Amino acid sequence: MEWSVQQTARNAGTTSRTLRHYDDIGLLKPSRTGGNGYRFYGRDALVRLQRILLLRDLGLSLPAIAEVLDHEPDAARALGRHLEWLRQEQDRLARQIAAIRRTLEGLAEGGEIMAEEMFDGFDHTQYKDEVEERWGKEAYASSDAWWRGMGPAEKVAWQQRSRQLGSDWIAAAESGAAADSPEAQELARRHVAWLTGIPGTPAAAPGSSGDVKAYVTGLAEMYVEDPRFAANYGGEAGAVFVRDALRIYAARHL
Numbered sequence: 236m237e238w239s240v241q242q243t244a245r246n247a248g249t250t251s252r253t254l255r256h257y258d259d260i261g262l263l264k265p266s267r268t269g270g271n272g273y274r275f276y277g278r279d280a281l282v283r284l285q286r287i288l289l290l291r292d293l294g295l296s297l298p299a300i301a302e303v304l305d306h307e308p309d310a311a312r313a314l315g316r317h318l319e320w321l322r323q324e325q326d327r328l329a330r331q332i333a334a335i336r337r338t339l340e341g342l343a344e345g346g347e348i349m350a351e352e353m354f355d356g357f358d359h360t361q362y363k364d365e366v367e368e369r370w371g372k373e374a375y376a377s378s379d380a381w382w383r384g385m386g387p388a389e390k391v392a393w394q395q396r397s398r399q400l401g402s403d404w405i406a407a408a409e410s411g412a413a414a415d416s417p418e419a420q421e422l423a424r425r426h427v428a429w430l431t432g433i434p435g436t437p438a439a440a441p442g443s444s445g446d447v448k449a450y451v452t453g454l455a456e457m458y459v460e461d462p463r464f465a466a467n468y469g470g471e472a473g474a475v476f477v478r479d480a481l482r483i484y485a486a487r488h489l
Contacts, residue, residue, distance in 0.1 A: 236277070236278075237266060237267070237275040237276060237277050238275065238276050238277075238281070239273060239274070239275060239276075240254050240255070240265070240273065240274040240275075240276070243276045243280075243281065243284070247284055247285075247288060248288075249288070254274070254276075254284075255274070257284075257287070257297075258274065260297065260301075261301070262287065262297060262300065262301050262304075263280065263283055263284055263287060264280070265280060266279065266280045279310075282310050282314075283304065283310070285314070286304060286310060286313060286314065286317075287300055287304070289314075289317055290303055290304075290470055293462075293466045293470065295469055295470045296409070296469075298409065299405075299408075299409065299469045299470050299472060299473065300470070302470070302472035302473075303470040303471045303472045305472075306471055306472050306475060307471055313471075316460075316461070316462050317462055319462075320461070320462045320463050323463070376435065377434045377435025378433050378434055378435035378436060379435075380434075380435075381433065381434040381435065396429065397429070400422070400425060400426060400429060401467045401468060403422055403425075404422055404426075404468050404469075404473065404476070404477050405468055405469040405473055407419055407422055407476070408468070408469060408472065408473040408476040408477070409469070409473075414476060414479035414480040414482075414483055415480070415483050419476070419480040419483075420480065420483065420484055420487075422477075422480065423480045423481050423483070423484035424484065424488075426451075426477075426481060427447075427451055427481075427484065427485075427488075427489070430450070430451065430454070431447070436450060447489050448485045448489035451481055451484075451485050451489060452481065452482055452485050454481075455477065455478035455481040455482060455485075456478060458474040458477055458478055459471060459474045459475055459478050
């Protein structure tokens with residue numbers, strides 16, 4: 236089956252003008268163009284459009300989306316990873332909704348508010364099982380205690396530092412810088428310094444350079460493999476840039 240540009244735009248919740256723009260920049264070509272100039276979209280084109288819209292929802296720019304699509308041509312594999320991430324987000328949001336509902340009910344009824352239930356889905360422990368599996372329960376417990384021991388201002392400052400590092404990585408990747416360039420290697424140095432500031436991780440343990448190297452390169456691989464992490468660096472293409480730069484830095488300095 237094929238769908239006209241108007242039908243495709245309506246079904247996707249976008250506009251014909253947007254689809255024509257995607258065609259003009261080479262991001263999404265129609266399956267065929269009729270003699271009258273009308274565009275028609277078949278199955279493969281619709282699958283690509285679905286991926287474009289999913290990546291756009293993550294905040295990626297159109298050039299970054301094009302890089303992600305070119306880097307991962309296997310649509311089924313890419314959509315499978317994205318689906319797993321969406322399910323995790325769905326669970327987290329459902330927990331947040333339930334927590335807010337309980338708070339509203341308590342406020343409306345003048346009853347008690349259960350502090351241990353108010354923040355379900357808001358905490359930073361969503362990666363608890365993964366951290367414990369990779370680096371042990373002690374590593375998670377140490378970093379968790381460090382985070383909970385921070386004051387509000389300290390947490391905000393740390394989060395701002397993390398966001399700035401992610402933004403700088405994205406900007407470097409979009410500029411076309413090479414992974415071994417001075418710019419990328421300075422970002423890698425900052426990244427490792429950021430990791431070593433988190434207690435409980437192998438990167439924070441003194442006198443264990445081998446562990447630090449394995450930890451940094453292992454995380455670098457996770458950035459590419461897991462769309463939850465890749466989103467912090469503008470998508471999979473950006474995560475590949477970060478991974479390659481960290482690999483080079485680790486080989487030279489760790």
